[in-house]
Amino acid sequence: MVTGTDKKTRRIVISGYYGFRNSGDEAVLRSILLALAEQGEAAGVTIQPVVLSADPAWTSQMYGVEAVRRMHPKDLWNALRTSDGLISGGGSLLQDATSAKTIPYYTGVIKLAQLLGKPTFIYSQGIGPVTRRWMDPLIRGVMRKSAYVSVRDAESAELLKRIGVPHSRIEVVPDPVMGLPLPAGSAAVERAEAAVAAAAVPVVGVSLRHWRKDGADLGRAADALAELASRRPVRLRFLPFHMPDDAETSKLVMERLAGRLSGGSTAELAAPGDDPQQMLLEVSRCDALFGMRLHALIYAANQMVPMLGLSYDPKIDQFLHRLGLDAIGTTEELDPVAFADSAEVLLDNPEAWKEKHREAIERLRQQSQQPAQQIAQLLRQIISR
The missing domain is CATH 3.40.50.2000 (Glycogen Phosphorylase B;)
Structure with missing residues (x-):
C-alpha cells in the first residue's frame, strides 16, 4: 500500500x-x-x-x-x-x-x-x-x-x-473537461437507447444562465426556441449547470414558452444531480445543444454533439473559435429565424457537422x-x- x-x-x-x-x-x-x-x-x-x-x-x-x-x-x-x-x-x-x-x-x-x-x-x-x-x-x-x-x-x-x-x-x-469520460458502465446503456432515440422526436439541450438584469436575453432565447418549435417537433431539455440559479432561469424561459409549443414539441427540466459525469451523459443524449454556459459547449464538443453557442463573455467566442465556429448570437442580439435555420441544419444533417469539426475536437481531447x-x-x- x-x-x-x-x-x-x-x-x-x-x-x-x-x-x-x-x-x-x-x-x-x-x-x-x-x-x-x-x-x-x-x-x-x-x-x-x-x-x-x-x-x-x-x-x-x-x-x-x-x-x-x-x-x-x-x-x-x-x-x-x-x-x-x-x-x-x-x-x-x-x-x-x-x-x-x-x-x-x-x-x-x-x-x-x-x-x-x-x-x-x-x-x-x-x-x-x-x-x-x-x-x-x-x-x-x-x-x-x-x-x-x-x-x-x-x-x-x-x-x-x-x-x-x-x-x-x-x-x-484545452479546457480539462475535453478529456472527461462518461460515467463507468454507461456505454452499453447508451447503445440500447440509441436505437429508440433515433426514431423519436429530436432532443435539443438548452443551457442558459441569468445575465441581463432586465431578462431581455432570456426573452430572445425563448423567441428563438419557439421559432424552432413552430417548424418541427422538438424536445427542449433544459440543463441546469449551476444550481439553483440555472434551474430558476430555465423555469423562467419555460414559462415564456408556455402556449407557444405545438405539433408535438415539449419542454422539460433535467435533474442530473451533482455528479459532472452525469451531466456529461445528459448532454451526450442530445441531438443538438443551444448553450450559453461555457462548459455546456465543452461537454457538447466532448461528446460530438452539434452546438449553437450564445455569447455573453469572450471565453464563449474563444472556445467556439477553436472549433471553427461562431456564436449564433449574443445576450444583446439573437435573430429567431437565423437561429431556427441553423438549428434545423444541425438536426437534419448532424454527420456533416461532426465530420467538419471532428479533427479539431479530437485534437483538443488529446491535448x-x-x-x-x-x-x-x-x-x-x-x-x-
Whole structure:
C-alpha cells in the first residue's frame, strides 16, 4: 500500500472554484483528478490531491479525496505547509468581472505556496477579463515564479504576455473537461437507447444562465426556441449547470414558452444531480445543444454533439473559435429565424457537422492531458533530486 511517506508519493493542493456544486467547475476538478491519476501512474508518481473546497465534506464524498476549507486560514496554511506543491486551476479564476476579490484570493493562495517554498503549477486557466490594472502585478508575480503555466486559449496567453509574463513560459492547452469520460458502465446503456432515440422526436439541450438584469436575453432565447418549435417537433431539455440559479432561469424561459409549443414539441427540466459525469451523459443524449454556459459547449464538443453557442463573455467566442465556429448570437442580439435555420441544419444533417469539426475536437481531447503530464514529469524530477 502506498502512503504519504513513500518516496514517490506527493501531496498536491488543488485550488479552484470547487465545492459550490457548479457542474462546469466540478467537471474541471473531476477531469484534473482523473488526468493526474493517469499521468502520475505513467510517470511513476502517486499524486495525493488535497482540494480547497467551499464544502469539504461534500467534495471528499463526491471524489474520494482529502478536502479542506478554502477560506479558512488555518486549514489553508496547514494544507500548503504539509504539501509538495500547489495546482491552481482550471477555470476562469484570474478575472475581475465577477468580483474585485477573486484575483487577490487566487493569487494569494499561489503566493503563499511560493513563500513556503512549494512549486506551483497553473493548470489550464482562462485569464481575464482584467479591467483593474493594479491587479496586473499580482498575476505577473505569481506566474513568473510558477514551475509550469498553462492557459486554455491563445487570448489568455496574450493577456499574460501583455502584463509581463514571458510568452515562452506559457503553454496553450484545452479546457480539462475535453478529456472527461462518461460515467463507468454507461456505454452499453447508451447503445440500447440509441436505437429508440433515433426514431423519436429530436432532443435539443438548452443551457442558459441569468445575465441581463432586465431578462431581455432570456426573452430572445425563448423567441428563438419557439421559432424552432413552430417548424418541427422538438424536445427542449433544459440543463441546469449551476444550481439553483440555472434551474430558476430555465423555469423562467419555460414559462415564456408556455402556449407557444405545438405539433408535438415539449419542454422539460433535467435533474442530473451533482455528479459532472452525469451531466456529461445528459448532454451526450442530445441531438443538438443551444448553450450559453461555457462548459455546456465543452461537454457538447466532448461528446460530438452539434452546438449553437450564445455569447455573453469572450471565453464563449474563444472556445467556439477553436472549433471553427461562431456564436449564433449574443445576450444583446439573437435573430429567431437565423437561429431556427441553423438549428434545423444541425438536426437534419448532424454527420456533416461532426465530420467538419471532428479533427479539431479530437485534437483538443488529446491535448487535454498535457498539463497533468507535464506536472507529473516535473514532480518525478523533484523526487529524483
